[in-house]
Amino acid sequence: MAGKALSKRYVTRMENRRSRTRSARAGGGVTLQQVAQLAGVSLATASRVLHGSGARNVGDQLRGRVEDAARSLRYVSNAPAQALARSSSSVVGLIVHDVADPYFGAIAAGAMQAAREQELMVMIAATFRESGLEVQYLRSLRAQRVRAIILAGSGTTGISTGGISTAGAGTDPVGTGEELAEEIAAFEAEGGRVVAIGERGLGLDTVAMANRSGAAGAVRALWELGHRELGVVAGPADLTTVAHRLDGARRALRALGAAAGTPVERSDFSQEGGRAAAVRLLRAHPGTTAVLVLSDAMAAGVLAGLQEDLGLAVPEQVSVVGFNDAPYAVNLRPALSTVRLPLERAGQEALRLLLEPEADEPRTVELDTELVLRASTGPAPGR
Amino acid sequence: MAGKALSKRYVTRMENRRSRTRSARAGGGVTLQQVAQLAGVSLATASRVLHGSGARNVGDQLRGRVEDAARSLRYVSNAPAQALARSSSSVVGLIVHDVADPYFGAIAAGAMQAAREQELMVMIAATFRESGLEVQYLRSLRAQRVRAIILAGSGTTGISTGGISTAGAGTDPVGTGEELAEEIAAFEAEGGRVVAIGERGLGLDTVAMANRSGAAGAVRALWELGHRELGVVAGPADLTTVAHRLDGARRALRALGAAAGTPVERSDFSQEGGRAAAVRLLRAHPGTTAVLVLSDAMAAGVLAGLQEDLGLAVPEQVSVVGFNDAPYAVNLRPALSTVRLPLERAGQEALRLLLEPEADEPRTVELDTELVLRASTGPAPGR
DNA sequence: CTGTTAGCGCATTCAA
DNA sequence: TTGAATGCGCTAACAG
Numbered sequence: 064m065a066g067k068a069l070s071k072r073y074v075t076r077m078e079n080r081r082s083r084t085r086s087a088r089a090g091g092g093v094t095l096q097q098v099a100q101l102a103g104v105s106l107a108t109a110s111r112v113l114h115g116s117g118a119r120n121v122g123d124q125l126r127g128r129v130e131d132a133a134r135s136l137r138y139v140s141n142a143p144a145q146a147l148a149r150s151s152s153s154v155v156g157l158i159v160h161d162v163a164d165p166y167f168g169a170i171a172a173g174a175m176q177a178a179r180e181q182e183l184m185v186m187i188a189a190t191f192r193e194s195g196l197e198v199q200y201l202r203s204l205r206a207q208r209v210r211a212i213i214l215a216g217s218g219t220t221g222i223s224t225g226g227i228s229t230a231g232a233g234t235d236p237v238g239t240g241e242e243l244a245e246e247i248a249a250f251e252a253e254g255g256r257v258v259a260i261g262e263r264g265l266g267l268d269t270v271a272m273a274n275r276s277g278a279a280g281a282v283r284a285l286w287e288l289g290h291r292e293l294g295v296v297a298g299p300a301d302l303t304t305v306a307h308r309l310d311g312a313r314r315a316l317r318a319l320g321a322a323a324g325t326p327v328e329r330s331d332f333s334q335e336g337g338r339a340a341a342v343r344l345l346r347a348h349p350g351t352t353a354v355l356v357l358s359d360a361m362a363a364g365v366l367a368g369l370q371e372d373l374g375l376a377v378p379e380q381v382s383v384v385g386f387n388d389a390p391y392a393v394n395l396r397p398a399l400s401t402v403r404l405p406l407e408r409a410g411q412e413a414l415r416l417l418l419e420p421e422a423d424e425p426r427t428v429e430l431d432t433e434l435v436l437r438a439s440t441g442p443a444p445g446r
Numbered sequence: 447m448a449g450k451a452l453s454k455r456y457v458t459r460m461e462n463r464r465s466r467t468r469s470a471r472a473g474g475g476v477t478l479q480q481v482a483q484l485a486g487v488s489l490a491t492a493s494r495v496l497h498g499s500g501a502r503n504v505g506d507q508l509r510g511r512v513e514d515a516a517r518s519l520r521y522v523s524n525a526p527a528q529a530l531a532r533s534s535s536s537v538v539g540l541i542v543h544d545v546a547d548p549y550f551g552a553i554a555a556g557a558m559q560a561a562r563e564q565e566l567m568v569m570i571a572a573t574f575r576e577s578g579l580e581v582q583y584l585r586s587l588r589a590q591r592v593r594a595i596i597l598a599g600s601g602t603t604g605i606s607t608g609g610i611s612t613a614g615a616g617t618d619p620v621g622t623g624e625e626l627a628e629e630i631a632a633f634e635a636e637g638g639r640v641v642a643i644g645e646r647g648l649g650l651d652t653v654a655m656a657n658r659s660g661a662a663g664a665v666r667a668l669w670e671l672g673h674r675e676l677g678v679v680a681g682p683a684d685l686t687t688v689a690h691r692l693d694g695a696r697r698a699l700r701a702l703g704a705a706a707g708t709p710v711e712r713s714d715f716s717q718e719g720g721r722a723a724a725v726r727l728l729r730a731h732p733g734t735t736a737v738l739v740l741s742d743a744m745a746a747g748v749l750a751g752l753q754e755d756l757g758l759a760v761p762e763q764v765s766v767v768g769f770n771d772a773p774y775a776v777n778l779r780p781a782l783s784t785v786r787l788p789l790e791r792a793g794q795e796a797l798r799l800l801l802e803p804e805a806d807e808p809r810t811v812e813l814d815t816e817l818v819l820r821a822s823t824g825p826a827p828g829r
Numbered sequence: 830c831t832g833t834t835a836g837c838g839c840a841t842t843c844a845a
Numbered sequence: 846t847t848g849a850a851t852g853c854g855c856t857a858a859c860a861g
Binding site: 090092095137139140141142143144146147150152154161162163164165168169171172175176179181185186187188189191195202203204205206207208245249253254334363367389390391393394395396407 | 777
């Protein structure tokens with residue numbers, strides 16, 4: 064949008080000057096050793112009371128002294144050191160395309176919620192859709208020795224599927240898909256767990272969304288409202304989610320006995336794209352009474368195109384159903400009916416899957432979508 | 447919304463069975479030691495070539511052998527161990543209310559972008575607005591020995607300000623504000639850095655948004671369009687952001703010589719709240735030709751209230767300006783004019799501030815907002 | 830230029 | 846029940 068430079072001002076306030084109390088060595092924090100010393104016990108004993116390993120086998124006397132010492136020193140255990148010693152980390156990694164995208168934001172929120180219940184911390188990496196970064200972050204997360212990694216990102220159908228160990232000995236992997244697979248294999252070989260959200264074609268445990276049945280459900284709902292002339296506004300052909308949704312819609316139509324050849328207009332996942340696609344669709348097929356749009360962003364554009372460009376009333380003349388239930392769907396006018404994806408749930412399930420013992424073959428958890436009917440859908444005209 | 451239970455299906459696929467290659471000890475990963483051994487050099491040498499400490503002072507011979515060994519073993523350094531040894535971590539913490547909220551999502555995205563440039567990883571914690579969790583996560587992040595922490599969260603004006611070290615020796619802190627301050631002090635005492643995004647009243651380095659001047663700018667723009675009867679729909683009185691925005695608007699009005707007593711309607715930050723507030727506002731002051739709404743969510747409601755409940759045309763009869771430039775602002779009808787907050791920028795600046803050497807007194811970086819004019823604003827009627 | 834050694838903060842045997 | 850000793854993977858002096 065506008066490119067006006069933002070200014071930045073420095074303000075230094077004099078009030079509230081900080082009073083630092085460099086209690087411990089300036090180096091790090093308080094150590095268990097220091098706590099033990101203050102309590103007059105051995106390191107081992109302090110460790111036992113503070114980190115329930117040799118659980119309750121410490122005398123009340125010493126136990127109390129250690130606890131007091133820890134409190135007064137504001138001791139907090141050193142998680143990385145702990146992880147090193149017991150070789151098991153308490154952090155999991157999450158790789159997304161973009162945290163600012165509500166789709167991934169919801170996934171992240173779900174994962175973090177579940178993480179909290181398990182007392183795990185989450186390290187997030189955003190690739191901003193650069194596929195090279197995905198491999199790089201996988202390495203970084205591996206370097207951090209995270210316990211497990213969630214790979215959230217809509218896959219493309221073009222990705223190479225198998226061949227985890229086909230590369231020759233000293234050969235560098237070529238395709239980015241290969242590299243990814245190798246990195247994943249290495250992480251798993253070290254005992255790390257990986258799960259994907261959304262189909263990735265890699266042999267991973269995955270949490271998938273029921274895109275097919277979601278689209279099918281929307282189609283059936285429209286059919287029941289009397290719509291017989293449906294159209295679809297789809298996104299890029301190489302996205303697996305798009306492919307699945309489209310497939311689901313087509314199958315449902317066929318099952319309902321619709322005339323073959325439902326019109327489909329493609330566009331990118333943008334509002335403008337949706338708007339143009341809607342215009343094309345209705346110009347080519349003026350009889351259309353309902354359109355299924357494969358993303359809410361495009362649906363926002365479809366609503367605009369229908370009402371403003373073509374002067375059609377929604378839902379009186381044309382009904383619209385979107386996909387995703389983005390936060391703004393309810394703010395559109397009319398409020399958008401849409402297929403809600405259980406994104407938070409997906410994040411939670413992914414984390415849960417991560418913590419379960421590893422199965423022999425990759426598992427897939429498929430989460431159902433939910434059709435949310437709002438003001439943008441109504442009975443077919445003349446019914 | 448609807449509470450239909452989501453089903454979950456397990457599907458086990460037989461294709462793509464994974465071929466694990468437990469190369470290293472099942473325990474952890476490949477160690478530097480192993481690399482050194484394979485290369486036939488000492489641990490120190492391997493360390494030098496792989497982690498540029500004693501930079502380029504290794505012979506080409508050995509260097510090559512080590513690099514080959516590392517590659518063939520798929521060696522990745524153990525970051526926590528490294529951090530322990532050199533006592534300096536490469537991860538920063540970020541505490542937000544909710545990652546799924548676009549406001550925080552944008553901040554997080556900015557921070558992560560900057561982190562990437564510095565080769566840092568970001569550990570995120572979401573408090574889901576439970577203030578107790580904030581303190582808890584601060585502790586967890588401290589336990590993880592992160593290098594620094596970004597505290598992003600709209601503060602409330604009611605928070606206790608100073609008193610970092612006022613509590614008596616053995617006394618437990620009472621208010622949650624005190625606890626927070628103590629936790630922060632402890633982290634800083636260990637050499638950690640903390641910066642806040644948004645005013646928090648704690649004596650921290652902070653990145654602030656120019657809420658006052660943003661609101662003032664919006665008011666002036668409306669004034670120039672001929673509007674003389676302005677109204678404000680504000681949010682909860684105890685949020686500092688709301689207070690600042692309101693203050694900015696009032697000052698601007700006064701400076702322009704507006705009649706005292708601009709009507710202000712309060713509501714919570716929701717769409718419904720905004721809708722109701724708009725109706726109240728225009729019922730009480732029917733002459734109003736422009737309304738400044740202190741958040742986009744409420745603005746969406748105001749748009750609905752004005753047009754649907756009151757039958758007023760926007761912007762022909764009433765102009766509307768929101769605040770935040772939420773992603774959906776452009777999807778509203780009419781597209782919403784709004785004051786854009788430089789959220790990503792704030793995240794970046796925060797990280798940058800974190801890496802700068804600590805100053806004697808807390809610094810504040812104030813980021814300017816930007817007025818984005820779209821279709822919801824027009825000249826005052828009759829001009 | 831290269832190797833040896835001594836920690837970093839903690840968990841965990843193994844004795845006492 | 847408690848303490849001393851060893852090692853987790855790595856860096857950083859310190860010697861050659």
